[in-house]
Amino acid sequence: MQGDPLRRFKADIFQALAHPTRIAILEFLGKGELSAGALMEKLGMEQANVSQHLAVLRAKRIVANRKAGNQVFYSVQDPIIGEVLSLMRTYCRARLKETLGMLGETRKAVRVR
Protein backbone atom coordinates (compact mmCIF):
# COMPACT_ATOMS: atom_id res chain seq x y z
CA MET A 1 0.00 0.00 0.00
CA GLN A 2 2.73 2.37 0.98
CA GLY A 3 4.88 1.17 -1.91
CA ASP A 4 2.23 1.98 -4.50
CA PRO A 5 4.23 3.18 -7.53
CA LEU A 6 1.77 5.89 -8.53
CA ARG A 7 1.69 7.31 -5.02
CA ARG A 8 5.46 7.24 -4.86
CA PHE A 9 5.56 9.12 -8.14
CA LYS A 10 3.08 11.71 -6.91
CA ALA A 11 5.04 12.13 -3.68
CA ASP A 12 8.21 12.70 -5.71
CA ILE A 13 6.58 15.44 -7.75
CA PHE A 14 5.14 17.10 -4.65
CA GLN A 15 8.60 16.91 -3.11
CA ALA A 16 10.06 18.70 -6.12
CA LEU A 17 7.45 21.45 -5.68
CA ALA A 18 8.14 21.71 -1.95
CA HIS A 19 10.57 24.61 -2.01
CA PRO A 20 9.90 28.35 -2.28
CA THR A 21 12.68 28.86 -4.80
CA ARG A 22 11.44 26.10 -7.09
CA ILE A 23 7.91 27.44 -6.83
CA ALA A 24 9.21 30.87 -7.82
CA ILE A 25 11.09 29.34 -10.76
CA LEU A 26 7.97 27.59 -12.00
CA GLU A 27 5.87 30.72 -11.60
CA PHE A 28 8.35 32.72 -13.67
CA LEU A 29 8.53 29.98 -16.28
CA GLY A 30 4.74 29.91 -16.40
CA LYS A 31 4.90 33.26 -18.19
CA GLY A 32 7.25 31.88 -20.79
CA GLU A 33 10.64 30.37 -21.48
CA LEU A 34 13.61 31.87 -19.62
CA SER A 35 17.35 31.30 -19.57
CA ALA A 36 19.05 30.10 -16.41
CA GLY A 37 20.76 33.47 -16.14
CA ALA A 38 17.49 35.39 -16.49
CA LEU A 39 16.00 33.25 -13.74
CA MET A 40 19.00 33.91 -11.57
CA GLU A 41 18.49 37.64 -11.99
CA LYS A 42 14.77 37.54 -11.34
CA LEU A 43 15.30 35.42 -8.25
CA GLY A 44 18.22 37.46 -7.00
CA MET A 45 20.06 34.34 -5.94
CA GLU A 46 23.44 32.72 -6.42
CA GLN A 47 23.99 31.05 -9.76
CA ALA A 48 24.95 27.68 -8.32
CA ASN A 49 21.94 27.61 -6.07
CA VAL A 50 19.52 28.33 -8.90
CA SER A 51 21.25 25.72 -11.01
CA GLN A 52 20.83 23.14 -8.27
CA HIS A 53 17.13 23.82 -7.99
CA LEU A 54 16.81 23.61 -11.76
CA ALA A 55 18.55 20.25 -11.56
CA VAL A 56 15.87 19.02 -9.17
CA LEU A 57 13.12 20.12 -11.53
CA ARG A 58 14.95 18.59 -14.49
CA ALA A 59 15.45 15.28 -12.69
CA LYS A 60 11.69 14.96 -12.27
CA ARG A 61 11.12 16.13 -15.84
CA ILE A 62 9.00 19.02 -14.63
CA VAL A 63 10.96 21.44 -16.79
CA ALA A 64 12.51 21.05 -20.23
CA ASN A 65 15.79 22.64 -21.21
CA ARG A 66 16.92 23.82 -24.62
CA LYS A 67 20.51 24.76 -25.30
CA ALA A 68 21.02 27.77 -27.54
CA GLY A 69 24.67 28.54 -27.97
CA ASN A 70 25.98 29.80 -24.71
CA GLN A 71 22.73 29.70 -22.81
CA VAL A 72 20.20 27.18 -21.60
CA PHE A 73 16.52 28.01 -21.81
CA TYR A 74 14.06 26.45 -19.46
CA SER A 75 10.33 25.95 -19.77
CA VAL A 76 7.56 24.09 -17.99
CA GLN A 77 6.94 20.72 -19.62
CA ASP A 78 3.26 20.25 -18.87
CA PRO A 79 0.71 23.03 -18.28
CA ILE A 80 -0.95 20.87 -15.62
CA ILE A 81 1.88 21.88 -13.30
CA GLY A 82 0.76 25.46 -13.71
CA GLU A 83 -2.77 24.44 -12.78
CA VAL A 84 -1.51 22.67 -9.68
CA LEU A 85 0.37 25.78 -8.60
CA SER A 86 -2.65 27.94 -9.34
CA LEU A 87 -4.91 25.73 -7.23
CA MET A 88 -2.38 25.74 -4.45
CA ARG A 89 -2.18 29.52 -4.57
CA THR A 90 -5.94 29.73 -4.21
CA TYR A 91 -5.82 27.33 -1.30
CA CYS A 92 -2.95 29.07 0.49
CA ARG A 93 -4.31 32.56 0.02
CA ALA A 94 -7.56 31.50 1.65
CA ARG A 95 -5.73 29.85 4.55
CA LEU A 96 -3.35 32.74 5.04
CA LYS A 97 -6.16 35.29 4.99
CA GLU A 98 -8.03 33.16 7.49
CA THR A 99 -5.02 32.82 9.79
CA LEU A 100 -4.08 36.47 9.61
CA GLY A 101 -7.71 37.42 10.13
CA MET A 102 -7.81 35.36 13.30
CA LEU A 103 -5.21 37.53 14.99
CA GLY A 104 -7.13 40.77 14.84
CA GLU A 105 -9.22 42.47 12.17
CA THR A 106 -7.19 45.63 12.69
CA ARG A 107 -4.29 44.09 10.84
CA LYS A 108 -5.03 45.63 7.47
CA ALA A 109 -3.13 46.01 4.24
CA VAL A 110 -1.38 42.68 4.54
CA ARG A 111 -0.42 42.18 0.97
CA VAL A 112 -0.80 38.65 -0.27
CA ARG A 113 0.02 38.18 -3.88
Next chain:
Amino acid sequence: MQGDPLRRFKADIFQALAHPTRIAILEFLGKGELSAGALMEKLGMEQANVSQHLAVLRAKRIVANRKAGNQVFYSVQDPIIGEVLSLMRTYCRARLKETLGMLGETRKAVRVR
Protein backbone atom coordinates in the same frame (compact mmCIF):
# COMPACT_ATOMS: atom_id res chain seq x y z
CA MET B 1 12.12 36.71 -3.17
CA GLN B 2 12.98 33.40 -1.65
CA GLY B 3 11.47 34.45 1.63
CA ASP B 4 8.10 35.28 0.11
CA PRO B 5 5.59 34.24 2.78
CA LEU B 6 3.02 32.88 0.34
CA ARG B 7 5.61 30.77 -1.45
CA ARG B 8 6.89 29.48 1.87
CA PHE B 9 3.34 28.54 2.78
CA LYS B 10 2.80 26.77 -0.53
CA ALA B 11 6.09 24.93 -0.16
CA ASP B 12 5.05 23.78 3.31
CA ILE B 13 1.79 22.37 2.03
CA PHE B 14 3.52 20.62 -0.88
CA GLN B 15 5.98 19.21 1.62
CA ALA B 16 3.12 17.81 3.68
CA LEU B 17 1.77 16.13 0.53
CA ALA B 18 5.19 14.75 -0.38
CA HIS B 19 4.84 11.30 1.11
CA PRO B 20 3.10 8.21 -0.29
CA THR B 21 1.50 7.37 3.04
CA ARG B 22 0.07 10.85 3.51
CA ILE B 23 -1.23 10.81 -0.06
CA ALA B 24 -2.91 7.49 0.67
CA ILE B 25 -4.42 8.92 3.86
CA LEU B 26 -5.85 11.90 2.01
CA GLU B 27 -7.21 9.71 -0.76
CA PHE B 28 -9.00 7.53 1.77
CA LEU B 29 -10.31 10.57 3.61
CA GLY B 30 -11.52 11.98 0.32
CA LYS B 31 -14.23 9.32 0.35
CA GLY B 32 -15.35 10.38 3.81
CA GLU B 33 -14.42 10.72 7.44
CA LEU B 34 -12.43 7.87 8.99
CA SER B 35 -11.08 7.05 12.42
CA ALA B 36 -7.34 6.78 12.97
CA GLY B 37 -7.77 3.07 13.57
CA ALA B 38 -9.73 2.57 10.35
CA LEU B 39 -6.98 4.38 8.44
CA MET B 40 -4.38 2.20 10.11
CA GLU B 41 -6.24 -0.90 8.93
CA LYS B 42 -6.73 0.35 5.39
CA LEU B 43 -3.08 1.34 5.16
CA GLY B 44 -1.81 -1.85 6.77
CA MET B 45 0.77 0.08 8.73
CA GLU B 46 1.93 0.50 12.30
CA GLN B 47 -0.30 2.61 14.52
CA ALA B 48 2.47 4.99 15.60
CA ASN B 49 3.59 5.57 12.06
CA VAL B 50 0.09 6.43 10.85
CA SER B 51 -0.34 8.71 13.84
CA GLN B 52 2.87 10.53 13.00
CA HIS B 53 1.76 11.14 9.44
CA LEU B 54 -1.60 12.34 10.72
CA ALA B 55 0.27 14.74 12.98
CA VAL B 56 2.04 16.22 9.96
CA LEU B 57 -1.28 16.75 8.18
CA ARG B 58 -2.81 18.20 11.33
CA ALA B 59 0.08 20.59 11.88
CA LYS B 60 -0.54 22.10 8.44
CA ARG B 61 -4.30 22.08 9.07
CA ILE B 62 -4.87 19.92 6.03
CA VAL B 63 -7.04 17.56 8.03
CA ALA B 64 -9.49 18.18 10.84
CA ASN B 65 -9.95 15.82 13.75
CA ARG B 66 -13.04 15.17 15.80
CA LYS B 67 -12.91 13.22 19.03
CA ALA B 68 -15.81 10.85 19.63
CA GLY B 69 -15.36 8.99 22.87
CA ASN B 70 -12.53 6.60 22.45
CA GLN B 71 -11.77 7.37 18.85
CA VAL B 72 -10.58 10.26 16.72
CA PHE B 73 -12.15 10.85 13.34
CA TYR B 74 -10.23 12.58 10.61
CA SER B 75 -11.47 14.42 7.56
CA VAL B 76 -10.05 16.64 4.83
CA GLN B 77 -10.50 20.31 5.74
CA ASP B 78 -10.74 21.85 2.28
CA PRO B 79 -11.98 20.10 -0.88
CA ILE B 80 -9.35 21.99 -2.87
CA ILE B 81 -6.80 19.53 -1.52
CA GLY B 82 -8.77 16.79 -3.21
CA GLU B 83 -8.64 18.73 -6.47
CA VAL B 84 -4.88 19.14 -6.14
CA LEU B 85 -4.47 15.41 -5.65
CA SER B 86 -6.78 14.69 -8.55
CA LEU B 87 -4.80 16.98 -10.87
CA MET B 88 -1.57 15.40 -9.71
CA ARG B 89 -2.96 11.95 -10.38
CA THR B 90 -3.84 12.98 -13.92
CA TYR B 91 -0.37 14.41 -14.39
CA CYS B 92 1.45 11.41 -12.96
CA ARG B 93 -0.60 8.84 -14.83
CA ALA B 94 0.25 10.54 -18.10
CA ARG B 95 3.95 10.71 -17.21
CA LEU B 96 4.07 7.13 -15.98
CA LYS B 97 2.30 5.85 -19.07
CA GLU B 98 4.72 7.81 -21.23
CA THR B 99 7.77 6.53 -19.36
CA LEU B 100 6.61 2.92 -19.34
CA GLY B 101 5.68 3.22 -23.00
CA MET B 102 9.18 4.36 -23.83
CA LEU B 103 10.71 1.10 -22.72
CA GLY B 104 8.86 -1.15 -25.12
CA GLU B 105 5.29 -1.26 -26.39
CA THR B 106 5.23 -4.97 -25.53
CA ARG B 107 4.93 -4.11 -21.86
CA LYS B 108 1.18 -4.38 -21.66
CA ALA B 109 -1.33 -4.55 -18.85
CA VAL B 110 0.67 -2.38 -16.52
CA ARG B 111 -2.01 -1.44 -14.11
CA VAL B 112 -1.91 2.13 -13.02
CA ARG B 113 -4.69 3.20 -10.73
Next chain:
DNA sequence: TTATTACATGCGAATATTCGAATGTTACAA
Protein backbone atom coordinates in the same frame (compact mmCIF):
# COMPACT_ATOMS: atom_id res chain seq x y z
C1' DT C 1 45.47 29.32 -28.08
C1' DT C 2 43.81 31.93 -24.27
C1' DA C 3 40.11 34.18 -22.05
C1' DT C 4 35.48 34.88 -20.84
C1' DT C 5 30.64 34.00 -20.42
C1' DA C 6 27.01 30.90 -19.06
C1' DC C 7 25.89 26.97 -16.66
C1' DA C 8 26.59 22.50 -14.18
C1' DT C 9 28.50 19.54 -10.72
C1' DG C 10 31.02 17.84 -6.52
C1' DC C 11 31.87 18.35 -1.67
C1' DG C 12 30.91 19.04 3.17
C1' DA C 13 28.37 20.99 6.99
C1' DA C 14 23.93 22.17 8.80
C1' DT C 15 19.30 20.95 8.99
C1' DA C 16 15.08 18.26 8.30
C1' DT C 17 12.44 13.84 7.55
C1' DT C 18 11.33 9.24 8.50
C1' DC C 19 10.80 4.94 10.89
C1' DG C 20 10.75 1.68 14.75
C1' DA C 21 10.53 1.10 19.54
C1' DA C 22 9.15 2.62 23.81
C1' DT C 23 6.24 5.42 26.56
C1' DG C 24 2.12 8.74 27.54
C1' DT C 25 -2.62 9.95 27.61
C1' DT C 26 -7.57 9.72 27.50
C1' DA C 27 -12.04 7.41 27.57
C1' DC C 28 -14.51 3.93 29.17
C1' DA C 29 -15.50 -0.85 31.12
C1' DA C 30 -15.07 -4.16 34.84
Next chain:
DNA sequence: TTGTAACATTCGAATATTCGCATGTAATAA
Protein backbone atom coordinates in the same frame (compact mmCIF):
# COMPACT_ATOMS: atom_id res chain seq x y z
C1' DT D 1 -9.45 1.24 41.38
C1' DT D 2 -7.57 -1.60 37.76
C1' DG D 3 -7.54 -2.71 33.15
C1' DT D 4 -7.85 -2.10 28.34
C1' DA D 5 -8.66 0.04 23.86
C1' DA D 6 -7.57 3.88 20.84
C1' DC D 7 -4.38 7.31 19.79
C1' DA D 8 -0.43 10.52 20.53
C1' DT D 9 4.23 11.70 21.58
C1' DT D 10 9.18 11.16 22.46
C1' DC D 11 13.72 9.44 21.36
C1' DG D 12 17.44 8.05 18.42
C1' DA D 13 19.44 6.30 14.32
C1' DA D 14 19.34 6.33 9.38
C1' DT D 15 18.60 8.99 5.45
C1' DA D 16 17.67 13.02 2.58
C1' DT D 17 17.74 18.21 1.58
C1' DT D 18 19.79 22.47 1.25
C1' DC D 19 23.27 25.93 0.97
C1' DG D 20 27.86 27.98 0.24
C1' DC D 21 32.01 27.33 -1.88
C1' DA D 22 35.06 25.52 -5.13
C1' DT D 23 35.70 23.45 -9.40
C1' DG D 24 34.40 21.65 -14.07
C1' DT D 25 32.63 22.18 -18.85
C1' DA D 26 30.88 23.96 -23.25
C1' DA D 27 30.40 27.79 -26.44
C1' DT D 28 32.26 31.76 -28.21
C1' DA D 29 35.23 35.89 -28.49
C1' DA D 30 39.87 37.80 -28.77
